[in-house]
Amino acid sequence: MENIALIESFSEFKDDKLIDRVTLMAILEDVFRNALKKKYGEDDNFDIIVNPDKGDLEIWRNRIVVADGEVEDSNREISLAQARKIEPDFEVGEDVSEEVKLVDLGRRAILALRQNLISKIHEHDNTNIYKQFKDLEGEIYTAEVHHIRHRAIILLDDEGNEIVLPKDRQIPSDFFRKGENVRGIIESVELKGNKPTIIMSRTAPGFLEKLFEQEIPEVFDGLITIKKVVRVPGEKAKVAVDSYDDRIDPVGACVGMKGSRIHSIVRELGNENIDVINFTNNEQLFITRALSPAKITSIKMDEEAKTAEVMLKPEEVSKAIGRGGHNIRLAGQLTGYEIDVYREGVEEDVELKEFTDEIEDWVIAEFSKIGLDTAKAVLEQDVNDLVRRTDLEEETIKDVMAVLRSEFEE
Known part of the structure; x- marks a missing residue:
């Protein structure tokens, strides 16, 4: 294989992976120096000149001329007779630079060199992918269903990057077909054996928060702040919102007329029931709002123990608890209080x-x-x-x- 042929084969990867010129030169030099170490035992007396733009590469070995029969290190020294075959006027003690052709390395070394080159390029590519998606952690991302497995769905984005959507990060009602686009947040990115593993989630509270940012302009502009999100994915969610502008009704702005603004979010989440609640630093009032739609008669709070005993009329109890206990559990997560419900007028009860x-x-x-x-x-x-x-x-x-x-x- 000629030098230029190897460079041309490398240019295919360069075009595909968009490797910049400086990085290209560094990878090439590193690969060739490894090949030289294997062939000659060391590489610090070699000069490597890479020109990826022109598609050529030169390797020069530098040695010192010694008298005939006095060569002790053939990699660093050259006999006078051999030196004069390169240039007839060389004298003992002078430096000789001689070009090394790839064919001089041997066929096996060239094949290994090419394999090492491919490996280094993939390693560089994987590092870039890792950095790219690490910066996207917590952000919404869209990719296409490529393969459906029992425990996960494998997605591909427009650049062919593989993203994993595990079963436990899917909303229970999710059903996807091959070729369908899926939205979620990039939950985590890890390097496993130099290959990045990118995990997407549709169940994380952050996904709902990012959907609010996408769908509600006031949230995107920062006029409305999302203070906290808690979810039972696909079932129910509670979102506490606040605004520093007294002219803005944060709940009304998020929900919209007859739920028009929040409708697309609900649909994305498999008809998840979303309660939007006005945040307040008044913890008693916040608990009252968090237990909506139930109407509370009174609250007894222990701020140190973070417990709240809530009194309700009997007909309000089931509303406070909610289907499957979701409402009271989410209210507790939202407020940070352990909430116990008591029925008004009921003095005696048995667990x-x-x-x-x-x-x-x-x-x-x-x-x-x-x-x-x-x-x-x-x-x-x-x-x-x-x-x-x-x-x-x-x-x-x-x-x-x-x-x-x-x-x-x-």
Whole structure:
């Protein structure tokens, strides 16, 4: 292989990977110096001249002329007779520069050199990809579905970069087909064996926050600030918003007339129910707003323990707890308080765990999953509604209610 042919083969990678001239020269020199070390044992007496623009490369070996028969290091020294074959007027003690052709390295060395060259280019490319996506962490990104696996979807962007969307970062209702565009945030980027692993997420709270920035101009412009986002992906989310401009209604601006502004966000998230709440430093008022749509009668707070006992009318309790307990759980995450709900006017109640002699633990656990931890909380519910909200049979629910009811009968 001639020098120029190797450079031409390299130019293919240069065009594909957009490697700048300085980097190209550094990679080439590094690759050739490694080849020279293997061939001659050292490389510091070689000059390598790379001209990627013209597509040529020169390697020169520098040696000192010594008297015939006195050569001790053939890499650094050359006999007078050999030197005069290069130039007839050389004398002992002078420096000789002799060009080394690639063919002098041997066929195996040339093949190894080319492989090393390809490896170095890919390594450089992977480093650039890593840096590029590391800067994009937390930002929205769009890529196309390339391959659907059981535990993840493999996406490709316009530049052919591979992005992984794991199953646990997908919204439960997500369903994608090959060739379809997918939006999410770049959650993390790691280098594994010199290859970057790029993870996308659609379940992270940051994805919802970035969607607000994209879809609501006042958020993008900084007129409205998103203070905190909490989510049960695909089910429910709560977003606390604030504005430093008293003329702006942050909730109204985010939701829009009849929900017009937030509609596209809800649709992107698989019809996730999004509550937008006015942020306030008044923690009692913030808890009241966070438990919306329930109307609270009173709150007893312990600011040190970060607990809040909330009193509500019986008909408001199910609203405060929400389907699957999502509303009260998200309100707690949003405010940083552990919130307990109490029914107004109910002085006596019994926790379900007190009935373990008569009700099986797994049945009690089913009620706890939807936020029902006391006897009266269960008795206030409609049987058909409980069948729909739990994995319990109607007959089982009626038997439980009979046991609980007997506790309060005279």
